[in-house]
Amino acid sequence: MVGEAQKLGGLDVSTIFELSKIAEPLLKFKQNTSMFKTDIVKYGPYSSSEDINAQIKVVYPKNIKKEVERFISILKDGDGRWPFKNGINSTFKCFFEFNVEEVNESPTQEIIKDIIDASDEDILIIFGEDFEDIWELKAYAWIKSKRLQLVNIETFRNRFQASDWNGMYLLNFGVQLYSKANGTPWILERKVNMFEFVKENSLILGLSFGRFEEDIHYGVAQVVDLYGLTINFEIFDAGYLPEIDGYYIPQDEMRKLLKNIEKLYTQKWKAELDNIYFYKSTQFIDEEIKGVSESIGDESRYYLIHVKTSGLSIRGYDKENEAYTIRRGVVLLYPEKKWCALWTTGNLGTKRHVLGTPKSIEIQLLTNSKEGARDLIKHISFQTLALTKIDWEHANWNVRTPAVFKYSNRAIRIHNYLNSNSNAIRGLDVRDLM
DSSP, X not given: OXXXXXXXXXXXXXXXXXXXXXXXXOEEOSSOEESOGGGHHHHOOTTTTSOOEEEEEEEEEGGGHHHHHHHHHHHHHOOSSSSOTTOHHHHHTOEEEEEEEEESSOOOHHHHHHHHHHOOOSEEEEEESOOSOHHHHHHHHHHXXXXXXXXXXXXXXXXXXXXXXXXXXXXXXXXXXXXXXXXXXXXEOSEETTEESSOSSEEEEEEEEEEETTEEEEEEEEEEXXXXXXXXXXXXXXXXXXXXXXXXXXXXHHHHHHHHHXXXXXXXXXXXXXXXXXXXXXXXXXXXXXXXXXXSOTTOEEEEEEEEOSSSOOBOBOTTSTTOBOBTTEEEEEGGGTEEEEOOSSBOSSXXXXXXXXXXXXEEEEEOOOSOHHHHHHHHHHHHHHHTTOOOSOOOSOOOSOHHHHHHHHHHHHHTTTTTOHHHHHTOOGGGGO
């Protein structure tokens, strides 16, 4: 599946690497489970028995009046075609009321703030030629207890108007609206083939770095409930200059971070935190490793997971597939080194083939767990694949990286406009960052 070479420099590769297939994580909808996010149309959103209602304001410049009116009409009432045959309210069992407002030209940053101030609606969809700083606007909307859907006009025209029909664009748009109205489109099925994505009493952390003026901050997305997608956010000042040291969490800061996280977890769940999974897109350095190992009790386990998504990557192909594209979930294991290459994009064994030879992501695991290396790396691969499916921003299935990276990075961006208020950051919902 990953090429045909069995020899590398005279070495028998098959004695070092193992090829395996990770089961595709299943999603729970209202009426059934499925591996496909798009089956939300067939089975209904997970929270469709709840009252998901929203007043939605739609603001657009007059030069795209016809396109926007057609788009909103299909969202509201449908036109007999997938995904919203009879409109989003009928498909998702929700009640959205759209109030349209035409403006003379593409609204500026300050005009958008004025629109937010004057609006009584819960969600605002704003069409514009360009947005100076979307995170300033989303932060401003959050302070006013509203959520924004900012639509770039050029992108809108390319994906919707340019083609006679683009069902996926409509569905992705609808899933975002449903999420922003406090709906839950789907959650993960807890087990697949008797394997769980996380162990009992566990916490998953995703880490990103960013600059705020001259300071370095790191954002931590804490997935406290993977199955219900409850994510808490924290932003910290790393306290050093990146030009000198690069991006990492100093040893003392790591100890403080983990002690604080353990305390918050115990307060929330009334249980001891037994397992911490720490995802990072850069390699863990000695200071970070020491900070973690010194903070974790003897009975607890840590899993430091470096996910490499850039630079040179291993590509794979599958000769059994007529398009030669490898299956999503194929994993090339090197158990001795607790390393693997995982394909999070590719085919799902359906008739719809994706062409090309997708890049893998590489995973390197450091842990104090005494489990067998093979089972450990398979478990982490399984969890990583699941973390590509929990994103409610769209219904696409070919997602390459874990969602915790995206949302920890976005938490840093919005943090710059919340006056470094840690309580405000903790109050963020993942829906505020879509």
